[in-house]
Amino acid sequence: MTLPAVTDPGATRPAAPSASASGRTSLPDAHLTFARVIRSEAIKLFSLRSTWWSIAVAALLSVGISLLMALASGDFGPRFPPIMAIVAPIQFTMLVAGILGAIAVTGEYSTGMIRSSLTAVPQRGAVLAAKALVMGLFLAVASAVIFAIAVVATAPLLSVQIDWSEPAGSLVPVAYGVLSLTAFALLGVSFGFIIRNGAGAIAATVGLLFVAPIVVSLFTMFGPAWEWVIDLGQYLPVSASQTLTAPGAEEVLPALIALLAWVAAGLIGSWAVLRTRDA
Amino acid sequence: MIVAEGLTKRFGDTTAVSDVSFTVQPGKVTGFLGPNGAGKSTTMRMIVGLDRPTAGRVTVNGQPYRASRAPLTEVGVLLDAKAVHTGRSARAHLRAIAATHGVPKSRVDEVIDLTGIASVAGRRAGKFSLGMGQRLGIAAALLGDPQTLILDEPVNGLDPEGVRWVRQFVRYQAAQGRTVLLSSHLMSEMSLTADHVIVLGRGRVLADAALGELVAAWTATTVLVRTPRPTELVEALTGPGVAVTTKEAGVLHIEGVTAAGIGDIAAAAGIPLHELTPTAGSLEDAYLALTGDAVEYRTKVVAEPTQELS
Numbered sequence: 001m002t003l004p005a006v007t008d009p010g011a012t013r014p015a016a017p018s019a020s021a022s023g024r025t026s027l028p029d030a031h032l033t034f035a036r037v038i039r040s041e042a043i044k045l046f047s048l049r050s051t052w053w054s055i056a057v058a059a060l061l062s063v064g065i066s067l068l069m070a071l072a073s074g075d076f077g078p079r080f081p082p083i084m085a086i087v088a089p090i091q092f093t094m095l096v097a098g099i100l101g102a103i104a105v106t107g108e109y110s111t112g113m114i115r116s117s118l119t120a121v122p123q124r125g126a127v128l129a130a131k132a133l134v135m136g137l138f139l140a141v142a143s144a145v146i147f148a149i150a151v152v153a154t155a156p157l158l159s160v161q162i163d164w165s166e167p168a169g170s171l172v173p174v175a176y177g178v179l180s181l182t183a184f185a186l187l188g189v190s191f192g193f194i195i196r197n198g199a200g201a202i203a204a205t206v207g208l209l210f211v212a213p214i215v216v217s218l219f220t221m222f223g224p225a226w227e228w229v230i231d232l233g234q235y236l237p238v239s240a241s242q243t244l245t246a247p248g249a250e251e252v253l254p255a256l257i258a259l260l261a262w263v264a265a266g267l268i269g270s271w272a273v274l275r276t277r278d279a
Numbered sequence: 280m281i282v283a284e285g286l287t288k289r290f291g292d293t294t295a296v297s298d299v300s301f302t303v304q305p306g307k308v309t310g311f312l313g314p315n316g317a318g319k320s321t322t323m324r325m326i327v328g329l330d331r332p333t334a335g336r337v338t339v340n341g342q343p344y345r346a347s348r349a350p351l352t353e354v355g356v357l358l359d360a361k362a363v364h365t366g367r368s369a370r371a372h373l374r375a376i377a378a379t380h381g382v383p384k385s386r387v388d389e390v391i392d393l394t395g396i397a398s399v400a401g402r403r404a405g406k407f408s409l410g411m412g413q414r415l416g417i418a419a420a421l422l423g424d425p426q427t428l429i430l431d432e433p434v435n436g437l438d439p440e441g442v443r444w445v446r447q448f449v450r451y452q453a454a455q456g457r458t459v460l461l462s463s464h465l466m467s468e469m470s471l472t473a474d475h476v477i478v479l480g481r482g483r484v485l486a487d488a489a490l491g492e493l494v495a496a497w498t499a500t501t502v503l504v505r506t507p508r509p510t511e512l513v514e515a516l517t518g519p520g521v522a523v524t525t526k527e528a529g530v531l532h533i534e535g536v537t538a539a540g541i542g543d544i545a546a547a548a549g550i551p552l553h554e555l556t557p558t559a560g561s562l563e564d565a566y567l568a569l570t571g572d573a574v575e576y577r578t579k580v581v582a583e584p585t586q587e588l589s
Contacts, residue, residue, distance in 0.1 A: 026424045030380040031349035040378035047371035048364070111405075113364040115329055116372075116419060119356055120379045122328045122345040278330040 037126050041134040044117075050103060055142050058096040062143075063150045065089040070154035081247040082162045083170050086150050087177040090245065094238060097143075097181045098205035101135055101188025106198035118279045128271055132189055139185040143178045169247040176252075180241035183263050184209060187237060190266025193274050213238050237262045280305050280458055281326060281427060285335035288321050288482075295321040297482040298335070303460045305426075308453045310473030310490070311462040314570055317479040319462045320358065323431050326460075327356050339427055351380045351423030357430045360412035362419075365405025369396055369415050372404055377422050386422060394418040395441075409436030417445070427458040434468060446472045466563035470494075476562075480570045490562065497568045498560020502538045504531045505554035506545070515548045516541065529553075 045051050069085040108114040121127050151174075155161065164170045187208065191201040216233030219226045233239055235258040243255035281303035288296040296318040303309045313319050324330040326337050328345040336343070339354055347353045363372050373387045391400050394414040399407065404415060413436050420428060428449065434442045449459045449472060463469050469476070476493050478486040486493055506512050509531055513523050521535040533541060538557040545552050 027352060027380075027382055027386065030352050030382050030423055032380055036381050037379050040375045043371060043375040043378055044364070044367070047367050047375065049366060107364060107366070111364045111366075112359065112362040113367075113372075115358055115362040116376060118329060119327045119354075119358075120351055120376050122347070122350055276331075278324075 032121060032123070032126075034126055034130065037121050037130040038133060040120070041127075041130040045104060045134055045138060048104075048107070050107070051100065051138075054096055054100040054103075058093045058100075058142070059146045059149070061096065062089040062093045062146045063153055065092060066150035066154050067157065070157035073157070074159040078160070080160070081169055082158045082160050083173050083247050085154050085158060086147055086162075087173050087245045089150075090177055090180055090241065091238075093143075093146075093181060094184045094209050094241070095206060097139055097184040098188035098191075098209050099202050100139070101185035101190075102192040102201040102205050103188075103198060104131065104135055105189055105192025106196060106201045109192075109196040110198055114279055124274045125271055128193065128267070128274055132186055132267055135185050135189050136182045139182045140178050143181040144174075147174050147177060168249075173245045173247050173249075176241070176244035180237075180245065180259065183237060183241070183259050186263045187266050190263075190270045193270035194266075208236070209238050212236050234258075280341075281337065281339050281429075281460060283322070283326070283335070283337040286322065286325060286332050286337055287334040288318070288325060288330060289333045294482055296325070296332075296479075299479070299482070299484055300335075301477050301484055301487050303427075303458055303477075304475065305458040306453055306456050307474040308449050308459045308461060308472055310469045310476045311460055311479070312466075312469065312476060312566055312570075313462075313479035313485075316481075317570075318482040319479055320431055322479070323356070323358060323429055323460070323462070326429060327354060327358075329358070349380055349423065351376070351382070352425055353423075354427045354429060355420035355423060355425035356428075357413075357416040357420045357433055359431060360409065360416040360436070363404040363412065363415060366403060368401050369404050369407070369418075370400040372415070373400075373419060373422060376419055380423060382422055386424070390418040390421045393421065395444075410438055410441060413437055414441065425457075427460070428452055429460045431462050432464070433461065434463060434465065442468060466561065466566055470562035478566065478569055480572075485569050493569075494560055494562055494565045497565035499534050500537075500557055500559050502533045502536065502541055503554060503556040503558060504533055504541060504552060505529055506531070506550060506552050508550050511548065512541075512545060512550050515544050515550065 066085050066089055069088060073080055073082065073085060108117060117127055118124060151162065162170050188201070188205045191204040195201040195204055213233065213236055216229060216236065216239075219229040219233075234243070234255070237259055240255040240258040240262075243249060244252050244259065283302075284300050286296055286299040287294070299318070299322060311319050311323075321330060325332050326339065326344060327350075328343070339347070344350060344354060367375070370387065370391065373390065374384065377384075377387050391397050394417050396411060396414045396418060399411055404412065407415060413433065417430070417433060420430065430445075430449070433445050437445065446468065449461060453459050453474070461469075461472065463472075470490065473490050476486065476488060476490050477484060478493075486497075488496070504512065507529060509525065509529055512531065516523065516533065516536060521533065523534075524532045526532075536544075538555050542552065542555055
């Protein structure tokens with residue numbers, strides 16, 4: 001492979017007679033801004049095939065299960081709220097969202113990319129914030145689109161149609177569903193930064209989202225002395241999400257606070273370790 | 280200009296870098312030498328804020344790297360060619376880094392052309408050979424058209440043409456008044472590239488000098504002499520500070536007298552000389568003499584064959 005001659009003046013920078021003796025850069029507008037860091041994170045996320053694979057899997061899973069539930073909706077009886085067919089698949093897609101968030105970070109650590117990222121942007125808090133923002137927005141938009149597809153696809157199959165004039169049984173659960181998936185992805189991002197290892201971060205994400213609620217449910221067998229575990233279990237991210245997405249749910253504030261607190265705790269924890277650790 | 284003052288880095292009980300101070304001057308290529316584990320990479324990582332010093336400080340152009348508003352234009356760094364996500368194309372990788380500073384796409388294309396990776400820029404970096412990965416790493420370092428270049432083993436895995444290109448490129452950059460800090464284990468290459476040398480061993484600065492001075496201070500110039508009357512010549516040369524060794528009949532290696540001195544003495548004594556060749560020490564000789572005790576991972580000396588098999 002032939003490399004251009006080094007002495008070619010146009011090769012490294014345009015021959016600028018005004019360039020000062022200190023050799024100032026030929027890129028006077030080049031400097032960091034938070035908006036640019038966000039743009040960089042977006043390029044990073046969208047230029048990986050794993051991102052699109054994950055979302056495709058989530059879409060297939062979500063819409064597929066919605067269709068199955070819609071098909072069976074006639075047998076669920078008249079008390080089955082049709083919006084459940086749209087939001088219930090979160091039980092499965094939550095893992096895809098969490099894992100996507102985790103690998104977006106651990107992929108940087110396993111490949112060494114993180115060193116490129118942190119030398120380009122030494123303000124590590126900005127890297128974390130931009131990554132979380134991009135991941136959150138992407139998951140929000142993607143899950144909104146997935147739910148919209150599910151709504152359209154299930155309409156001909158549902159025995160009782162979704163009544164969009166009543167938000168409590170339609171738009172609100174979907175909105176909380178979008179929020180939940182976004183939150184799960186951000187929990188994955190947090191575990192990614194804290195654990196850094198791919199397998200470890202995925203295990204932690206799956207553990208919190210999937211295993212922890214099962215463990216809590218075991219305590220229902222141990223009698224009233226262990227009821228506090230059940231009570232605390234309501235504040236697990238997935239339990240909070242279930243409360244929020246239940247049609248016509250009242251008293252959602254504690255669940256909403258719990259879900260947001262998990263995300264905040266995760267991101268603050270990430271920031272605490274990222275700013276002090278060597279990369 | 281890079282200024283390190285009392286830079287120290289400890290990982291648990293291990294001291295990787297111990298009270299290191301040096302200045303890397305602009306307008307020169309400074310070679311950063313030392314055995315594996317001497318602390319070169321750790322020092323470079325501290326310069327760009329990836330590792331936090333346990334003690335001491337290091338500044339680039341007068342301020343800590345982390346304080347810069349446009350770090351990519353201050354320092355271009357190649358720490359290892361693997362600082363690239365394997366699932367991303369080379370072009371996307373460069374665009375993502377460029378985006379943080381608003382570096383235009385045209386500059387991304389420029390560094391792609393400059394480093395000769397245009398034909399593979401659309402391919403995923405994980406499929407790259409060592410040399411291609413190295414070129415991509417150099418391309419990333421050049422994105423911000425930086426004032427200072429820090430290149431850790433840039434020629435590792437490059438073909439001869441690439442090696443020469445890196446040499447000419449960094450010399451050109453230094454000639455432009457920029458600061459270049461370059462590490463390599465290839466002494467012959469370093470002696471062609473560097474003006475100044477900093478040698479680290481076991482986390483300490485062993486030497487910080489101009490290349491020529493370092494070689495002169497740590498190697499002896501010997502003169503190879505071929506003569507039919509070696510015994511007489513040795514007698515004539517004998518004096519304080521003169522050392523003569525011989526491995527082959529009629530061939531002498533003489534230290535402590537210049538070639539001119541030997542020629543004069545031989546002529547005065549009427550001793551014919553068939554060869555008179557001064558051999559200067561190399562950077563490699565100087566380096567090995569300097570780091571002899573500081574090599575952390577020493578290789579066993581391979582036993583020399585005691586007799587020729589015929």
